[in-house]
Amino acid sequence: MTTVEIEYCVPCGFLDRAEAIQHALLEQFGDRLDSVALVTGDHGVLTVAVDGETVWDKADDEYDVDDITRRVRGAL
Template structure:
């Protein structure tokens, strides 16, 4: 099974975006994943990892829930 981590910057108040990503991924993949965990961070981070591999990073990619879901689907 698959473990997803959504690391977000607490001081930047990215919690709502991280929760939106988590909700989208849980809604799409539900029982096919082990977890979709929120991980606190800092320094502007907003990043999605699947089984340790970075599939989306705010520093490199536009915020797009559909794109994040598509990239995650390749691992699930």
């Protein structure tokens, strides 16, 4: 099984985005994932990692839940 971590910036108010990503991933892949963890961070971070490997980073890519879901699917 697979573990996903969504690290989000608390001071930036990215909790809503992190929760939207978490919800989409659990809805799509819930039976294939061990966990989808929200990890607090700062300095503008919003990343998604599958088994420790970053598959999406706000610093490099536009925020698009569908794109993030596709990237996670590709890493499963």
